[in-house]
Amino acid sequence: MLRKTLFAMLATTTLAAPAAVRAEDSIFVPLFTYRTGAFGGSGTPIADGMHDYLSMLNERDGGIGGVKLAIEECETGYDTKKGLECYEAVKPKGPVVVNPWSTGITLSLIPKAAVDKIPILSMAYGLSASAQGDTFPWVFNPPDTYWDGMSMILKYIGAQAGGLDKLKGKKIGYIYLDAGFGKEPLPFLDQLAKDYGFETKLYPVAAAEMQNQSAQWLNVRRDRPDYMIMYGWGALQPTAIKEAVKIGYPMEKFISIWWPSEADAKGAGEGAVGFKTLNWHAANADFPVIKDIQKLVVEKGKSQSPKEAVGTVLYNRGVYNSMLIAEAIRNAQKLTGKKAVNGEDVRRGFETMNVDAARLKELGMDGFTGAFKLTCADHNGHRPTFVQRFDGTKYVKVSDWIEPMTDKVMPLLEADAKAYAEKNAGWPKRTEACDAK
Amino acid sequence: MMHLLYQIFIDPFVQMAGAPDLLVQTLWEGFVGGMLYALIALGFVLIFKASGVFNFAQGIMMVFAALTMVGLYEKGVPAPLALLLAIGVMYLLAVAVERLILRPLVNQPDIMLFMATFGLTYVLIGVGELIFGGSPKEVPTAQLGLPKGAYDIHAFGGLVSLQKIDIAAALIASIMVAALAVFFQKTRIGRALRAVADDHQAALSVGISLNQIWVIVWFTAGVVALATGIMWGARSDVSFSLQVIALKALPVLILGGFTSVPGAIVGGLIIGIGEKLGEFYWGPLVGGGIDSWLAYAIALAFLLFKPEGLFGEKIIERI
Numbered sequence: 001m002l003r004k005t006l007f008a009m010l011a012t013t014t015l016a017a018p019a020a021v022r023a024e025d026s027i028f029v030p031l032f033t034y035r036t037g038a039f040g041g042s043g044t045p046i047a048d049g050m051h052d053y054l055s056m057l058n059e060r061d062g063g064i065g066g067v068k069l070a071i072e073e074c075e076t077g078y079d080t081k082k083g084l085e086c087y088e089a090v091k092p093k094g095p096v097v098v099n100p101w102s103t104g105i106t107l108s109l110i111p112k113a114a115v116d117k118i119p120i121l122s123m124a125y126g127l128s129a130s131a132q133g134d135t136f137p138w139v140f141n142p143p144d145t146y147w148d149g150m151s152m153i154l155k156y157i158g159a160q161a162g163g164l165d166k167l168k169g170k171k172i173g174y175i176y177l178d179a180g181f182g183k184e185p186l187p188f189l190d191q192l193a194k195d196y197g198f199e200t201k202l203y204p205v206a207a208a209e210m211q212n213q214s215a216q217w218l219n220v221r222r223d224r225p226d227y228m229i230m231y232g233w234g235a236l237q238p239t240a241i242k243e244a245v246k247i248g249y250p251m252e253k254f255i256s257i258w259w260p261s262e263a264d265a266k267g268a269g270e271g272a273v274g275f276k277t278l279n280w281h282a283a284n285a286d287f288p289v290i291k292d293i294q295k296l297v298v299e300k301g302k303s304q305s306p307k308e309a310v311g312t313v314l315y316n317r318g319v320y321n322s323m324l325i326a327e328a329i330r331n332a333q334k335l336t337g338k339k340a341v342n343g344e345d346v347r348r349g350f351e352t353m354n355v356d357a358a359r360l361k362e363l364g365m366d367g368f369t370g371a372f373k374l375t376c377a378d379h380n381g382h383r384p385t386f387v388q389r390f391d392g393t394k395y396v397k398v399s400d401w402i403e404p405m406t407d408k409v410m411p412l413l414e415a416d417a418k419a420y421a422e423k424n425a426g427w428p429k430r431t432e433a434c435d436a437k
Numbered sequence: 438m439m440h441l442l443y444q445i446f447i448d449p450f451v452q453m454a455g456a457p458d459l460l461v462q463t464l465w466e467g468f469v470g471g472m473l474y475a476l477i478a479l480g481f482v483l484i485f486k487a488s489g490v491f492n493f494a495q496g497i498m499m500v501f502a503a504l505t506m507v508g509l510y511e512k513g514v515p516a517p518l519a520l521l522l523a524i525g526v527m528y529l530l531a532v533a534v535e536r537l538i539l540r541p542l543v544n545q546p547d548i549m550l551f552m553a554t555f556g557l558t559y560v561l562i563g564v565g566e567l568i569f570g571g572s573p574k575e576v577p578t579a580q581l582g583l584p585k586g587a588y589d590i591h592a593f594g595g596l597v598s599l600q601k602i603d604i605a606a607a608l609i610a611s612i613m614v615a616a617l618a619v620f621f622q623k624t625r626i627g628r629a630l631r632a633v634a635d636d637h638q639a640a641l642s643v644g645i646s647l648n649q650i651w652v653i654v655w656f657t658a659g660v661v662a663l664a665t666g667i668m669w670g671a672r673s674d675v676s677f678s679l680q681v682i683a684l685k686a687l688p689v690l691i692l693g694g695f696t697s698v699p700g701a702i703v704g705g706l707i708i709g710i711g712e713k714l715g716e717f718y719w720g721p722l723v724g725g726g727i728d729s730w731l732a733y734a735i736a737l738a739f740l741l742f743k744p745e746g747l748f749g750e751k752i753i754e755r756i
Contacts (some may be wrong), residue, residue, distance in 0.1 A: 242672075246600060
């Protein structure tokens with residue numbers, strides 16, 4: 001009997017041990033992705049970039065701080081309901097961060113973050129006001145909000161027109177996905193229209209009509225806006241570019257927020273030459289970090305990405321996203337002295353993030369993007385972006401770095417954050433300590 | 438108040454008269470869209486007539502068929518051969534549907550068959566994404582002999598631009614509709630099909646093979662789906678979001694009736710032209726974006742007065 005009991009105890013200990021070791025020796029990073037559905041065309045390269053960077057860290061460095069990353073994708077299909085299902089599925093596994101990759105999913109998760117102690121990284125999307133760390137201590141949206149993006153587009157347009165004051169009396173068209181994402185910059189656009197005296201023309205496109213936009217572009221043809229701005233995603237973008245070509249809209253005056261890929265423009269052929277988008281990072285593979293990914297992940301068949309997609313706009317966007325995650329985890333390890341950090345630690349890691357030029361070089365990203373820093377109050381950075389122009393095969397940088405209009409954005413962000421907290425009764429006051437010096 | 442009434446009832450017509458080129462352009466865009474809606478609706482009508490099933494999978498069949506063609510082309514198969522192989526795949530799909538879904542569910546309530554087409558939808562989505570991935574694909578228009586560019590006509594006080602691909606889409610849709618009408622009315626199989634549509638038991642009693650008819654009908658619907666998918670894909674991309682457009686066939690069917698080929702055509706044109714005119718002339722009054730629901734509103738309005746649709750069979754039940 002004793003022997004049996006001892007054997008049972010031994011067996012229990014032996015079987016339980018690996019689980020405990022696994023929990024100690026890995027950091028769980030779920031990736032909400034969409035490789036399927038109507039938005040899969042945009043979601044797939046981002047998913048590949050995110051996954052491959054983290055896999056590369058596992059292959060090259062054995063993870064972060066000697067702890068392997070447990071990477072798990074959950075397919076959301078860019079659907080808020082599925083995104084919430086993904087969240088509930090990964091929550092018990094102790095995620096250190098979630099990346100919703102959808103403004104709709106982000107908006108639904110924001111109230112949960114503080115309760116579940118899981119930080120949200122909504123990189124350059126989501127709720128613009130969540131940049132306010134004092135109101136949203138668990139949400140991070142670097143390096144820019146959609147409002148920053150709109151302000152930079154208008155600054156660029158203003159520069160083309162000869163100055164922002166020259167926008168007075170101009171007509172600016174805004175074609176957008178008629179969902180949370182596309183509507184996000186509308187209040188800010190209204191404000192800027194008042195400030196600079198231009199007229200806005202809105203062209204909403206429902207998700208169901210993304211590939212059926214001829215009516216919207218007939219309106220564009222009638223209204224003849226001086227410039228067109230696009231906040232699109234998925235199939236909306238290539239269709240909009242094709243329709244713009246079809247009605248002969250001058251491509252040099254068509255500029256988008258940072259989401260269109262090379263493939264989105266290529267489909268429209270030569271007519272798409274001149275189409276412009278914002279960006280804040282390189283769109284090629286000539287960086288040590290990308291070379292490492294190619295060598296250690298892609299060449300070894302551990303990536304789902306086609307080789308030729310590595311280094312494209314959206315693939316590199318995914319890499320950038322995962323770099324943010326990795327840096328937050330590293331910071332968290334430094335701050336706490338723990339190897340297997342948790343969500344609360346990683347939140348602190350985000351707030352102390354300071355990726356300067358020297359750090360970018362260490363990361364193999366020298367020249368890949370600009371330096372940035374987050375603080376307890378500023379979870380965004382509001383970094384400059386540049387304009388890139390499609391040349392028929394790839395995007396080429398055609399402007400200097402453009403700073404966002406922080407003087408316009410910040411007061412509105414503060415007011416919006418305050419309004420959010422007031423609207424959501426019982427919104428908690430920040431109690432989280434601040435590590436940033 | 439007067440201003441609002443003016444904007445609703447007068448201003449759109451003033452605009453039409455003031456810029457007839459834009460009116461003609463809008464009508465043209467609506468016509469092309471309508472013909473494609475009609476083709477999608479035809480796929481539904483074919484299957485509904487022969488088996489009484491509302492085939493929820495028609496939208497994804499359109500995507501799956503076009504993806505098969507484009508996917509094969511991307512793998513190095515010449516475009517015309519890829520087209521033929523895609524037709525072959527649609528035939529195999531028709532056989533599989535008949536064997537695995539329709540035959541085992543024969544004599545089951547219609548709702549069971551309807552739910553089975555739901556299942557088929559998700560199977561096709563899964564298989565399609567597994568084989569071809571989720572990224573949008575470009576239709577090799579030049580390799581398929583489809584034209585590019587536009588005819589710019591200076592008329593009606595301005596410019597009317599007719600995309601060659603749209604002309605081709607309208608022509609192909611018209612030819613397919615005419616061919617199907619002849620097939621239904623003039624051929625032996627067409628007559629058998631109509632017999633099955635009228636009464637399964639009576640058709641069986643005169644020796645018509647129900648199983649064979651089902652395969653033919655699903656195959657024909659598959660070919661229609663392939664043509665629609667390619668034509669719509671050539672105007673934008675072939676992606677899974679195209680299946681949502683297929684839902685526009687619902688108001689078309691409500692308008693035209695679930696069993697009428699001419700109804701599908703007329704319904705498609707009413708919806709296609711109606712939504713474009715609505716979005717262009719009345720959409721700006723409410724901030725735009727009304728084309729996503731206008732078609733359903735038109736169909737609902739029709740339902741109030743003609744529940745069986747414009748050309749649908751009037752249901753008279755004796756009690």
